[in-house]
Amino acid sequence: MSNDSYSGRGNKDASLGKNPTKAVGGTIETQKTKHAPTKGAPDEPYLIGDAMSGGYGQGPDILHDCTIAVNKGEIAVIVGPNGAGKSTAMKAVFGMLNVRQGAVRLNGEDITSLTPQARVAKGMAFVPQTSNIFTSMTVEENLEMGAFLRRDDIQKTIQQVYELFPILGDKRLQPAGELSGGQRQQVAVGRALMTQPQVLMLDEPTAGVSPIVMDELFDRIIEVARTGISILMVEQNARQALEIADKGYVLVQGANRFTDTGQALLHDPEVRKSFLGG
Numbered sequence: 177m178s179n180d181s182y183s184g185r186g187n188k189d190a191s192l193g194k195n196p197t198k199a200v201g202g203t204i205e206t207q208k209t210k211h212a213p214t215k216g217a218p219d220e221p222y223l224i225g226d227a228m229s230g231g232y233g234q235g236p237d238i239l240h241d242c243t244i245a246v247n248k249g250e251i252a253v254i255v256g257p258n259g260a261g262k263s264t265a266m267k268a269v270f271g272m273l274n275v276r277q278g279a280v281r282l283n284g285e286d287i288t289s290l291t292p293q294a295r296v297a298k299g300m301a302f303v304p305q306t307s308n309i310f311t312s313m314t315v316e317e318n319l320e321m322g323a324f325l326r327r328d329d330i331q332k333t334i335q336q337v338y339e340l341f342p343i344l345g346d347k348r349l350q351p352a353g354e355l356s357g358g359q360r361q362q363v364a365v366g367r368a369l370m371t372q373p374q375v376l377m378l379d380e381p382t383a384g385v386s387p388i389v390m391d392e393l394f395d396r397i398i399e400v401a402r403t404g405i406s407i408l409m410v411e412q413n414a415r416q417a418l419e420i421a422d423k424g425y426v427l428v429q430g431a432n433r434f435t436d437t438g439q440a441l442l443h444d445p446e447v448r449k450s451f452l453g454g
């Protein structure tokens with residue numbers, strides 16, 4: 177999808193992102209899975225969860241040979257019915273799930289056995305579907321918490337978050353729990369940006385917000401992608417999300433059902449009938 181209106185992404189200044197940092201305080205590897213590191217093809221996406229199978233604890237596989245990927249500075253969107261495994265796929269990519277088969281690679285490096293903390297140090301940030309802010313802390317304290325891995329000056333990044341979401345600057349001394357749903361989601365996204373990630377993963381960032389607030393959030397997400405940050409996002413508002421997606425994934429029962437550009441999926445009669453309400 178190189179001829180769409182968002183094709184100017186993935187270049188210019190990467191003011192919110194930076195090169196991946198070295199792990200602060202060392203990386204911790206999980207011991208549970210014996211895993212032979214895989215090497216990605218030279219032209220593979222910046223982040224890929226490649227043919228992942230796995231489930232929770234000792235439970236059955238929820239994901240079946242599931243592949244999710246995003247290119248540098250692009251927006252990839254995962255849609256699908258409730259319980260399809262969208263959140264599970266995000267957790268697998270972020271290291272919160274036992275990936276029994278398959279691999280996760282970031283910039284060609286196999287990170288399948290890294291903890292979530294180690295992935296943050298490598299440039300990944302994740303905003304989970306629920307409990308993604310500290311409600312009793314102020315907006316600014318939430319942003320400071322987001323920068324826990326950093327040892328450098330975080331004030332500039334805080335200012336950049338306030339430029340992206342001006343309302344957060346206005347409310348920076350208010351407890352985050354007093355904010356509206358849409359504003360809380362801005363806090364969650366802003367907190368994730370505080371680590372200056374290369375990849376921003378969002379699980380239903382527009383859950384429970386009005387259509388106007390949703391449009392507004394999507395505009396900000398496009399803005400973030402334009403700085404070169406890759407966005408991997410789960411969305412219930414499938415139609416609107418695919419509109420801004422470079423790549424779309426339709427998941428059903430833990431497996432890939434359709435994968436294509438956002439535009440192609442929007443125009444696919446089968447996808448429309450089954451997943452976009454006609």
Ligand SMILES: Nc1ncnc2c1ncn2[C@@H]1O[C@H](COP(=O)(O)OP(=O)(O)O)[C@@H](O)[C@H]1O
Pocket residue numbers: 232235238256257258259260261262263264265
């Ligand atoms: N923490 C968990 N432990 C065990 N099973 C879970 C857990 N979270 C989700 N599941 C199961 O995994 C499946 C996929 O759930 P989920 O990834 O949350 O779907 P989606 O995000 O697409 O709605 C469901 O059958 C759900 O019951």
Ligand SMILES: [Mg+2]
Pocket residue numbers: 262263264305
């Ligand atoms: Mg979910």
